[in-house]
Amino acid sequence: MNSTQHHPQHSTESGFTLVELLIVMSVILILMVMAIPAMQKTIIRANETSAISSLRDLTQMEGEYASTYPQHGFSCSLQTLGGKTVSGTPPTAESAQLINEDLSSGTKSGYTFTITNCTKTTINNVDQYNSYEITAVPNSVGHTGNRGFCTDENAQIRFDPKGGTNCTELLQ
Template identity: 40%
Template sequence: MKKCPVCATESSDEAAFCIRCGTALASVTTAAAPASGQHASPVQPVPTAVVGTAGWPLPSHAASQAALGGAAPREKSNVLLLVLVGGGALLVFVLIVAAIAIPNLLRSKMAANEAASVGSLRTLNTACVTYSTQYGGYPPSLGALGGEGSGAAPSATSAQLIDNVLQTGTKSGYNFTYSAGPIDNTGVIASYAINANPVVAGNTGVRYFFTDQSGVIRVESGRPANADSPPLE
């Protein structure tokens, strides 16, 4: 008997279609019995190796891993080479940029320091004139022009005419040296001289400056300025 795979209706072995739903039925093939005296061949075990296209065996997992393992060192070497080349190129680029940018930044910083020192000299000249007007004669030191924020009233020893940083004698990369002139026959200081020199020549500044009671600021390059140096233009 044949059983329909769709409706499970049984039909005779000779039927080609299901008598109920008309589904085609598979034919029944009877296996031939072995001839007398002959024994059926034992079933041979099927090899477990996977067969690929055209009967060729596929490479085993171990073989694949061996192939990949052989390629991995080469790939790592190529990656390392690319990293080294890229890193070297980046380093060269950074060095080129630094070689261009750092000197420009240094020159800009020195120019700013020089401009600030000239401004400080003008402030000192104004402070000295104000001091002379208020106390008679120029101050004996930079300290006499300072004292800002002390809370005490201004005096000849603490006139509070300049800020506390300039009072110390160092500001914006320059050292300021104040030299009071001699006391004249009226008992007052009638002259003074101030030098402004870079703290680190060629680093915090290049030019040297000088001024005195005339109010003229003079300049030199590479050496300290004095009363005979050319005036700043």
């Protein structure tokens, strides 16, 4: 009688078991959960620093605009401070070419910039702006920034801790 013996086959394949893969994925997920909030805080800090720097630049460019075009005083729009630099086209009061295109568009590094509260005097049919306020508010409070920032012709930067334009606290 022939008896056939069955021997269990041993697999020579090597790899990870499903349990091992699940453990590794769980560890990766835990690390991501811990890292994402820290990364978000870093992004917010970087955006706020960029907004403050941009406000300082805008204040400086407002002063340059007022000294270059004294009959107009300050500029009351970002587009007037900006304008495309075209070869052979000199800057004008309507397109001073003092700031780059991303800032003159009004949006930079998660913040929206506007020039508001301009007071003007009209002399010989020319509007002369004597004051202004520049605001920078986060595009999404808590995601692109936490604080709103404001400055004016006095160059003091203030902030609103709620991300709006009610800037009552002086930036230190």
